[in-house]
Amino acid sequence: MTGHARAPIKITLGHFTLMETADLGHHISRRYNDDLDRLRTRVLAMGGFVEQQLQKAVRALVDGDSALGEAVAMDDYKVNDMEISIDEDCSRLLAIRAPTAGDLRVILAIIKTITDLERIGDEAEKVGYIASRLATMERPADKYHEIKHLGRVVAEMVHDALDAYARMDADAAVDVARRDRLVDEEYEAIQRQCITFMMEDARTIRRTLDLLWVVRALERIGDHAKNICEYVIYMVHGKDVRHTSLDDVQRELHARQESPPAPAATPPIQ
Amino acid sequence: MTGHARAPIKITLGHFTLMETADLGHHISRRYNDDLDRLRTRVLAMGGFVEQQLQKAVRALVDGDSALGEAVAMDDYKVNDMEISIDEDCSRLLAIRAPTAGDLRVILAIIKTITDLERIGDEAEKVGYIASRLATMERPADKYHEIKHLGRVVAEMVHDALDAYARMDADAAVDVARRDRLVDEEYEAIQRQCITFMMEDARTIRRTLDLLWVVRALERIGDHAKNICEYVIYMVHGKDVRHTSLDDVQRELHARQESPPAPAATPPIQ
Numbered sequence: 001m002t003g004h005a006r007a008p009i010k011i012t013l014g015h016f017t018l019m020e021t022a023d024l025g026h027h028i029s030r031r032y033n034d035d036l037d038r039l040r041t042r043v044l045a046m047g048g049f050v051e052q053q054l055q056k057a058v059r060a061l062v063d064g065d066s067a068l069g070e071a072v073a074m075d076d077y078k079v080n081d082m083e084i085s086i087d088e089d090c091s092r093l094l095a096i097r098a099p100t101a102g103d104l105r106v107i108l109a110i111i112k113t114i115t116d117l118e119r120i121g122d123e124a125e126k127v128g129y130i131a132s133r134l135a136t137m138e139r140p141a142d143k144y145h146e147i148k149h150l151g152r153v154v155a156e157m158v159h160d161a162l163d164a165y166a167r168m169d170a171d172a173a174v175d176v177a178r179r180d181r182l183v184d185e186e187y188e189a190i191q192r193q194c195i196t197f198m199m200e201d202a203r204t205i206r207r208t209l210d211l212l213w214v215v216r217a218l219e220r221i222g223d224h225a226k227n228i229c230e231y232v233i234y235m236v237h238g239k240d241v242r243h244t245s246l247d248d249v250q251r252e253l254h255a256r257q258e259s260p261p262a263p264a265a266t267p268p269i270q
Numbered sequence: 271m272t273g274h275a276r277a278p279i280k281i282t283l284g285h286f287t288l289m290e291t292a293d294l295g296h297h298i299s300r301r302y303n304d305d306l307d308r309l310r311t312r313v314l315a316m317g318g319f320v321e322q323q324l325q326k327a328v329r330a331l332v333d334g335d336s337a338l339g340e341a342v343a344m345d346d347y348k349v350n351d352m353e354i355s356i357d358e359d360c361s362r363l364l365a366i367r368a369p370t371a372g373d374l375r376v377i378l379a380i381i382k383t384i385t386d387l388e389r390i391g392d393e394a395e396k397v398g399y400i401a402s403r404l405a406t407m408e409r410p411a412d413k414y415h416e417i418k419h420l421g422r423v424v425a426e427m428v429h430d431a432l433d434a435y436a437r438m439d440a441d442a443a444v445d446v447a448r449r450d451r452l453v454d455e456e457y458e459a460i461q462r463q464c465i466t467f468m469m470e471d472a473r474t475i476r477r478t479l480d481l482l483w484v485v486r487a488l489e490r491i492g493d494h495a496k497n498i499c500e501y502v503i504y505m506v507h508g509k510d511v512r513h514t515s516l517d518d519v520q521r522e523l524h525a526r527q528e529s530p531p532a533p534a535a536t537p538p539i540q
Contacts, residue, residue, distance in 0.1 A: 080513040087510065091378060098368030108361060111381065195479065199472045205465060212479075240357065243350040 016044045016166040046082040047162040057127035058151030066135035072128030079121030083114045109235040116224040123217040157225035170236040173229035183222035190215045286314045286436040316352040317432040320391045327397035328421030336405035342398030349391030353384045379505040386494040393487040427495040443502035453492035460485045
């Protein structure tokens with residue numbers, strides 16, 4: 001893409017930096033760019049809120065903070081409201097601007113991304129509920145340590161997926177998506193420990209099952225973060241990489257970087 | 271909506287009847303109607319395949335048929351391929367036809383519906399894997415009986431959600447969505463039984479956990495079927511009813527039926 005030599009304009013939102021997508025020669029109007037940037041900023045705001053919900057839910061469990069767990073569950077409606085509102089704006093923008101190619105992909109990627117963010121919110125809500133239920137019980141320090149670690153890993157995945165989204169960085173998205181395998185391995189390991197624990201002492205079965213649901217929720221959050229990474233790759237490169245191995249994706253992205261980029265995309269300004 | 275007195279044309283696909291959405295005075299072209307109907311037919315074909323996958327997976331578990339369980343898991347790639355292919359056609363149609371109002375909603379509803387169908391496919395795949403693993407073990411007849419029943423209930427939900435989609439019948443969609451509560455109750459009851467079973471005999475913990483994952487997968491399939499019902503309501507009435515109580519939705523739909531319908535929708539021809 002030539003003729004775009006000016007420096008990228010960056011919009012800072014909390015701890016995310018939004019790479020401006022404007023390609024003025026390509027877009028219908030400056031107004032459309034503003035609409036798109038506003039939408040993407042709102043996705044990041046929703047993502048930031050969901051990330052906080054997740055962190056709070058795990059902290060509620062680890063600290064045995066019943067009120068915090070309940071607060072997370074009570075706040076899930078805010079995530080739902082954000083999803084519906086952004087979704088409506090996407091429909092409106094599709095109807096009035098009739099975007100094509102890269103601009104269309106940006107909006108379709110948003111529609112999918114907010115669905116995954118909403119589901120991450122649902123999983124955080126579940127963790128919040130369980131945390132408030134378990135708060136009154138005695139906490140086995142060792143197991144929560146591992147859940148705390150897994151919680152940190154998936155929260156980082158969500159954060160870094162949103163960061164790759166903000167910067168429209170497909171390579172970073174591939175790197176984040178790769179971490180999902182580690183999440184799965186950690187989940188399997190904790191699950192095995194939980195089973196051993198239940199077999200050793202049947203009185204712990206109920207509580208341990210609750211913990212199993214928590215680690216399952218965290219594992220699913222990793223899946224959703226991976227989905228978001230796949231939308232970033234789709235948005236930037238116009239290729240749907242769901243159900244494709246990450247090695248194949250990376251090979252293809254590098255092959256593309258060595259050949260001229262596809263004209264249809266709306267890449268960040270170089 | 272006046273001036274549409276001719277009888278609806280019905281397209282029959284397997285056991286679904288597709289209500290033709292054509293509103294020729296409203297659409298850009300006959301070609302566009304054909305494109306939309308073809309897309310909707312493909313969604314129903316995907317739905318029919320996913321429904322079969324679910325039924326086979328549950329049968330594999332109940333009959334202890336390891337080969338059938340494996341076959342379900344092996345065939346999941348077909349569901350993924352259908353999702354990507356339909357998704358691409360939706361993008362293409364959005365780009366070349368730039369639909370608005372009801373026509374836009376039909377396509378956005380398809381994009382969301384196939385995501386849920388794909389996830390139902392994933393859950394069926396999991397059940398298939400677990401079924402093939404459990405096939406060699408002794409089967410406790412009583413518990414599989416209840417899983418068989420729950421499997422039938424959610425398969426019917428998926429079928430009836432797709433039927434409501436085919437007929438663009440928002441009232442039927444509300445009825446199907448309501449059944450999700452029964453699924454949740456049945457899931458909770460089986461879960462309690464499983465816990466009792468594990469507490470009584472620690473040697474059954476591993477196998478019972480596998481069954482817990484199966485009923486959890488079935489419960490999630492109910493959620494996905496409910497999501498599809500919500501897209502039907504959105505498609506027909508232009509209202510996003512996710513995160514709204516079904517009683518409120520039904521009240522509003524009935525209030526609308528007593529007042530003139532919104533002009534923006536593309537309802538089935540009366």
